[in-house]
Amino acid sequence: MDQPIISALVLGIIEGLTEFLPVSSTAHVLLAGHFLGFNSPGNTFAVLIQLGAILAILLVYAQKLISIALTIPTSAESRRFVLVILAGFLPAAIIGALAHDFIKTVLFETPILICVMLIVGGFILLAVDRMKLEPKYHDVMEYPLSLAIKIGFCQCVAMIPGTSRSGATIVGALLLGADKRSAAEFSFFLAMPTMVGAFTLDLVKNRDLLTFDDGALIAVGFVASFVTAIFVVRSLLNFVSSRGYAPFAYWRIIVGAIGLVALLAGA
Numbered sequence: 001m002d003q004p005i006i007s008a009l010v011l012g013i014i015e016g017l018t019e020f021l022p023v024s025s026t027a028h029v030l031l032a033g034h035f036l037g038f039n040s041p042g043n044t045f046a047v048l049i050q051l052g053a054i055l056a057i058l059l060v061y062a063q064k065l066i067s068i069a070l071t072i073p074t075s076a077e078s079r080r081f082v083l084v085i086l087a088g089f090l091p092a093a094i095i096g097a098l099a100h101d102f103i104k105t106v107l108f109e110t111p112i113l114i115c116v117m118l119i120v121g122g123f124i125l126l127a128v129d130r131m132k133l134e135p136k137y138h139d140v141m142e143y144p145l146s147l148a149i150k151i152g153f154c155q156c157v158a159m160i161p162g163t164s165r166s167g168a169t170i171v172g173a174l175l176l177g178a179d180k181r182s183a184a185e186f187s188f189f190l191a192m193p194t195m196v197g198a199f200t201l202d203l204v205k206n207r208d209l210l211t212f213d214d215g216a217l218i219a220v221g222f223v224a225s226f227v228t229a230i231f232v233v234r235s236l237l238n239f240v241s242s243r244g245y246a247p248f249a250y251w252r253i254i255v256g257a258i259g260l261v262a263l264l265a266g267a
Contacts, residue, residue: 012224
């Protein structure tokens with residue numbers, strides 16, 4: 001098997017395993033790609049294989065999503081929930097579109113920044129996990145519109161690679177009164193429009209840079225991401241309900257520190 005194919009497979013597995021964990025999948029994919037010598041035009045690979053993870057969450061939540069879609073005409077709760085998700089998505093849609101080129105050409109090209117953000121985010125996640133918070137919201141279907149918008153702005157912080165989209169939304173939700181399980185679940189739902197939007201924008205912006213070989217590598221990463229993400233989505237909610245987010249915080253700090261040392265050593 002060719003080295004690029006192996007690298008694409010490894011990176012796809014990493015993407016699927018980390019996309020919905022508060023550890024920054026982008027950081028893991030970009031750092032792993034850097035050390036594997038894997039090059040992608042405009043770092044498009046890291047964004048496009050996220051579609052595999054999105055399809056995984058759509059599959060896991062298919063029954064609930066279909067139920068919501070079918071009851072929109074008759075259920076005020078379903079209509080409000082769709083509005084809440086779209087409101088949470090709006091800040092990232094606007095800021096992401098405006099800052100896309102800067103994010104991709106500057107922030108994505110700075111491995112040291114990624115490592116630093118992994119470490120900083122790890123300490124923040126650890127501190128929040130240890131706080132004695134009194135949650136007011138336990139069901140994502142009952143999140144108020146104002147809460148969703150605030151979490152949406154928290155998600156925008158994750159445009160800095162290494163921060164973690166799920167980490168930013170979960171920390172924001174916890175500090176704003178959500179319990180640990182519903183914070184993770186809301187992050188799942190918010191990921192759907194956010195990642196589809198990022199995928200579409202990146203594909204349009206970089207379509208002229210992609211070749212047939214790039215498409216083959218993306219397909220390999222996509223499938224690997226899809227399969228591994230299914231496992232994570234099905235197990236994460238129960239894990240965080242019983243163990244919290246501290247294990248992910250320690251993982252971020254360790255990976256960031258190792259990456260930083262390797263980069264400074266010239267690896």
